[in-house]
Structure formats: structure tokens, C-alpha cells
Amino acid sequence: MSNIPADLRYAASHEWARLEADGSVTVGISDHAQEALGDVVFVELPDVGKQLAAGQEAGVVESVKAASDIYAPVSGEVIAVNEALADAPELVNEDPYGNWFFKLKPSNPDELTALLDAAGYMAVADADA
Amino acid sequence: MGLRTPLYDLHLALGAKMVDFGGWDMPLHYGSQVEEHHQVRRDCGVFDVSHMTVVDVQGADAQSYLQKLLANDVARLSEPGKALYSGMLNEQGGVIDDLIVYLCDWGYRVVVNASTRDKDIAWMQARAEGFAVELRERADLAMLAIQGPRARAHVAELVTAARAALIHDLKPFQGLPEGDWFIARTGYTGEDGLEIMLPAGQAAELLNELVGAGIAPIGLGARDTLRLEAGMNLYGQDMDENVSPLAANMAWTIAWEPSERDFVGRAALQAQRADEAQPKLVGLVLEERGVLRAHQVVRVEGVGDGEITSGSFSPTLGKSIALARVPAATGERAEVEIRGKWYPVRVVRPNFVRHGKPLI
Numbered sequence: 001m002s003n004i005p006a007d008l009r010y011a012a013s014h015e016w017a018r019l020e021a022d023g024s025v026t027v028g029i030s031d032h033a034q035e036a037l038g039d040v041v042f043v044e045l046p047d048v049g050k051q052l053a054a055g056q057e058a059g060v061v062e063s064v065k066a067a068s069d070i071y072a073p074v075s076g077e078v079i080a081v082n083e084a085l086a087d088a089p090e091l092v093n094e095d096p097y098g099n100w101f102f103k104l105k106p107s108n109p110d111e112l113t114a115l116l117d118a119a120g121y122m123a124v125a126d127a128d129a
Numbered sequence: 130m131g132l133r134t135p136l137y138d139l140h141l142a143l144g145a146k147m148v149d150f151g152g153w154d155m156p157l158h159y160g161s162q163v164e165e166h167h168q169v170r171r172d173c174g175v176f177d178v179s180h181m182t183v184v185d186v187q188g189a190d191a192q193s194y195l196q197k198l199l200a201n202d203v204a205r206l207s208e209p210g211k212a213l214y215s216g217m218l219n220e221q222g223g224v225i226d227d228l229i230v231y232l233c234d235w236g237y238r239v240v241v242n243a244s245t246r247d248k249d250i251a252w253m254q255a256r257a258e259g260f261a262v263e264l265r266e267r268a269d270l271a272m273l274a275i276q277g278p279r280a281r282a283h284v285a286e287l288v289t290a291a292r293a294a295l296i297h298d299l300k301p302f303q304g305l306p307e308g309d310w311f312i313a314r315t316g317y318t319g320e321d322g323l324e325i326m327l328p329a330g331q332a333a334e335l336l337n338e339l340v341g342a343g344i345a346p347i348g349l350g351a352r353d354t355l356r357l358e359a360g361m362n363l364y365g366q367d368m369d370e371n372v373s374p375l376a377a378n379m380a381w382t383i384a385w386e387p388s389e390r391d392f393v394g395r396a397a398l399q400a401q402r403a404d405e406a407q408p409k410l411v412g413l414v415l416e417e418r419g420v421l422r423a424h425q426v427v428r429v430e431g432v433g434d435g436e437i438t439s440g441s442f443s444p445t446l447g448k449s450i451a452l453a454r455v456p457a458a459t460g461e462r463a464e465v466e467i468r469g470k471w472y473p474v475r476v477v478r479p480n481f482v483r484h485g486k487p488l489i
Contacts, residue, residue: 038350039163041442042420042449060468062420064162064354064442067468086418093161 002032002125005097009112010121011073013055016097019112025074028100029061029092032125037063040092045081045102052076052104054111059101061092074111076104130154134179135271135329136336143346151244153180155349162350166444169318169355170485173277174347175339180243183270183326184253187236188262195230195237198256200374200392202384206232210305212315215382216374217241217252218394222401223370224377225252227362229315231304238304238311240272242364256393270311271332275339276322276347276355278485281314284323287338296323317352319359319483354441357450360412360480366423367410367438367452373401376454378410378479405457408435412479413451414489419467421451421474426466429459437465445482446489452479 008016014033018026034040042062052058052072059070080103085091091099106112116124131154140147145156156177158165168174186195195203201215212231216224226245231238241249253264275284285293295307304313304324311326327335340346353363360378362368368377375383375398383398384390401407415421421440428434435455443450455463455476464471477489 038158039161041163042418044419062442064350064444067420067422090163 002030002035003097004030004032004118004122004125006118008097009073009115009117010124011071011115012121012124013071015070015073017073017112017115019109020103023106023109024079025076025104025106025112026100027058027073027102027104029070029096030121030125031096032128033068034093034096036128037061037068038065039063040089043085043089043092043101045085046078048078048081050078052078070101072104073115074104074106075108076106079103079105132180134177135332136177136179139333139336140177140346143340145346145348148349150349151180151242153243155180156346158348158350159346162348162354163444165345165347165351166354168345169277169320169347169351170445170482171277173275173280173283173322174345174351175336176274176276176347176352177271177336178274178324179271179329179332181272182241182243182246182249183267183272184239184241184250185236185265185267186239186262187265188260190260190262191236194257194260194262195239196390197260197392198253199228199230200383200394200398202390203230203232203237205384206230208232209234210303212302212304212313216379217249218374218392218398219370220394220397222373222394222397224364224368224372224374224379225249225370227364227368227379231311231313233306244365267326269329270326271329272324272326273332273335273339274316274322274324275344276316276318276320278321280320280322283342283344284325284339287342299323317359317361318355319361320355320485354444357439357441357452358443358445358482360452360478362410362452363439372454373398373407375401376408376410407457408454409457409459410438410452410454410479411459412477412481412489413437413440413453413463413465413474414446414477414481415449415451415465415472415474417472419449419472421449421465421467425451427453427455427474428464428466428471429455429462430464432456432458432460435459435463443481445485446487450481
């Protein structure tokens with residue numbers, strides 16, 4: 001059973017999003033996603049400054065098994081990326097909620113409410129399992 | 130639901146994530162594929178390979194039949210216990226399967242792949258016409274591979290004195306019976322180790338004992354990265370019926386002499402051998418971050434294009450490696466297209482890690 005924190009929002013494509021106090025949105029991949037991927041060996045992150053639309057490809061996570069695209073859960077500008085993942089991609093497996101991928105300055109914060117809550121995402125993850 | 134080995138329930142009990150492999154429900158990993166990989170390189174691990182197909186060949190013409198059937202020559206097996214690796218080719222020189230054949234005192238034991246079972250057996254039976262041979266599939270056997278630098282020592286501690294003595298005495302690529310077990314010093318990892326064929330009913334007990342003694346169960350995921358580092362082909366990926374063994378790094382498995390031995394595919398291979406345009410299977414190493422994958426395009430400047438046949442992350446080397454079929458004139462550098470971008474790669478002999486040590 002994968003861990004799905006109740007305080008986050010989720011995309012059906014398995015990213016989590018957290019609205020921070022400063023109005024930015026932090027993005028990572030879910031525990032269910034890291035488990036399905038297996039050992040993560042490489043993470044390709046978007047460039048800081050890039051404008052992303054909700055649902056647009058933002059990067060790639062590669063496990064030993066396969067490569068998977070990561071999508072922006074909401075629209076906005078990339079304001080930071082987690083450089084630690086370049087040297088230690090396995091952190092994604094160890095703590096998928098502590099090791100974020102990138103932060104966005106959302107262009108439309110209302111998009112967050114359109115994302116799944118924990119219960120909604122649990123249904124997606126279960127159907128996927 | 131797929132086919133199940135006698136160890137299916139035990140895999141589930143050990144927490145395996147199961148996947149379909151050639152119609153079989155097999156363990157992909159039991160937690161971390163990378164950890165399992167390291168376990169085999171550093172100590173040892175145990176794989177369920179009961180899905181593989183064992184065919185015993187007996188009869189007065191067993192040798193001449195296999196000399197016709199296989200590109201390698203079983204006459205090279207000088208005494209019971211010796212084994213050789215061979216391609217089984219079609220008339221066009223394509224690889225129907227790759228296999229290991231052991232000489233036994235009663236005939237030959239042939240081990241072919243799981244995913245190719247039906248066509249292999251049909252082919253072997255059709256070729257048997259006119260030969261006094263009997264083919265018997267040994268679905269009653271299970272097979273465990275225990276691989277790693279400490280594999281033989283670990284297993285020897287857990288089995289009867291007679292089996293321990295045999296394990297101690299076996300030379301690489303040798304396999305002999307002991308009671309109702311057949312113990313071979315062979316494998317698919319580039320490490321020392323054993324493959325044990327035994328009655329299916331005993332397999333769960335043996336696996337339980339091995340795991341109980343601290344030998345980690347290893348899934349197909351690590352099996353694939355281990356064999357890739359060892360530069361060993363995977364049938365269906367690195368070669369198939371449309372690929373010549375000459376283009377699959379299997380030239381060493383073709384016994385050209387004696388020249389009068391007319392094995393299936395010989396005429397086609399001879400023509401291919403004379404053809405300088407025959408591509409070759411090489412190793413690739415990506416020095417930058419990223420992962421090489423099967424079917425990515427390889428570009429060799431001024432020479433032509435090729436294709437990756439197997440690619441993954443190498444846990445031992447900490448970078449991505451691949452096997453690729455490229456033009457014969459390929460030198461030491463090439464480029465690979467990953468998601469629309471070209472990455473430089475180093476071209477090496479397709480043998481990356483052996484006995485735990487990097488070779489590149």
C-alpha cells in the first residue's frame with residue numbers, strides 16, 4: 001500500500017503538488033509512482049525560467065526499467081529545480097515526498113483545486129496497481 | 130494468468146513483484162533491482178530459472194543429430210560433464226535460439242529459452258527425422274541458479290557431502306549429475322556460480338534453505354542488468370531468426386571445422402562471412418547522464434546508422450551501457466539519439482564487467 005499524504009494534491013499522471021506559504025507550488029512524484037518505476041537512476045529536470053502549461057512535459061524520470069515523462073500539474077514558470085536529484089536520483093525512491101523535482105510560480109493558482117485530493121488519487125493508484 | 134514455476138507461491142511469500150516473461154509469471158524483483166544486482170556481484174543470490182526449457186536427447190544418433198542441428202560442434206565435448214554454448218540456426222543462418230548443451234553419459238541435455246519453447250521443440254522434432262534419437266522435454270525439473278563469488282561456497286554448506294564435493298570439483302562450464310540433481314557451473318551473470326536442475330517437488334525446499342541461509346532471491350530485472358554487464362545476449366532482443374550469429378557477437382560459437390560437417394545454416398553463414406557489410410554487435414558506454422535503451426538509433430559519422438538492441442543502467446559502473454548492432458566499419462565513437470537529442474557514446478567490446486571487475 002503506497003503512502004498518499006492528505007495535505008497534497010495529485011495529478012492522475014502521478015505527480016504531487018504542494019502550495020507553499022509564498023504562493024509557489026512544489027512538484028514531485030508520488031510514492032506509488034516511484035514504486036512502480038523501481039530504482040530511479042536518472043532525473044531530467046526542466047530549465048529554470050521555463051513556462052509550462054498544466055499537463056505539459058516538464059522532465060523525465062528514468063528507472064532501471066523504463067523512462068517516464070513528468071508533467072507540470074499546474075501552469076506556471078519554473079523557479080527552482082532540485083539539483084540534488086542529479087547526483088542522487090535514488091533519493092526519489094527513498095523519500096518521494098521529501099525529494100521534490102521542481103517549483104513553479106503558478107500562473108493560475110485555481111488549477112490546484114482541479115487536481116485530485118488524496119482520496120481521488122488513491123482511486124487512480126489502485127486502478128493502476 | 131501466465132504459466133507458473135513450482136516456486137510461484139514462494140516468490141509471492143518473499144514479496145516479489147511479478148511480471149509476465151515469455152508467458153510465465155516471474156519475479157521482476159523482491160524490493161530493489163539495483164540492490165539485488167549488487168548482491169550477486171558482491172556475494173551471491175538465487176534465481177528461479179525453472180521457466181527455461183530442458184530437453185534431453187538420447188539415442189544412437191544423438192551426436193550426429195546435434196552436429197546437424199547446432200552451429201557449434203558437440204563432438205568438441207570430450208567427456209561427460211562438458212558443456213558448450215551454441216546457436217540453433219535456420220537455413221537462412223538466422224538464430225532460432227541460443228542454448229547450452231551438456232554431454233551426459235546417457236546422451237545430451239539441452240537447455241533452451243522459455244519464450245521460444247514451442248518453436249524450438251517443433252524445430253528440433255522436425256530436424257530429428259531420419260535420426261535415431263528420442264527427444265524428451267523435462268518439464269518435471271525445476272532449475273535454480275545461484276550466482277556470485279560466494280555462490281559455490283554457500284551452496285556447498287547446505288547440501289549433502291557428495292553434492293558439496295561435486296560443487297567443489299566442478300570446473301567452469303561443467304555439469305554433472307549427483308543423485309536426482311544435475312549441478313552445473315554455468316550461469317548468465319558473468320560471475321562464478323551454479324545452475325541446479327532438480328525434481329520440481331524439491332525446488333521450494335531448496336530455495337527456502339538458500340534464502341534461510343541468507344542468500345538473497347534475485348528477480349529477472351537484476352538478471353537482465355547482470356547479463357548485460359557481462360555482455361551476454363538476450364534472445365529476442367540482441368538476436369532472433371532474422372539476425373546472423375555473425376552480427377550478434379556469436380562468431381566464436383560457430384564451429385567451421387571440420388568443413389564437411391553440414392550443420393543447418395552453414396551455407397548461408399559462409400556467404401555472410403564473405404560479406405564485409407555484415408554488421409557487428411558492440412558495446413556502448415554513455416559517459417553523460419541518461420539511459421540507453423533498446424531501439425534507440427546509433428549514428429556513426431561517415432559510416433552509417435545502427436540500433437541499440439539492449440540498453441540499461443549499469444549498477445556496477447554507475448552509468449548507462451548498451452549492446453548495439455552497428456556497421457562493420459564503426460570505430461571508437463558513435464552517437465545515440467535519446468528523446469530527440471544526440472549523445473556521444475564510447476564503442477567498446479561487448480563485455481563490461483566480469484567477476485565483479487569493470488572491464489571498460
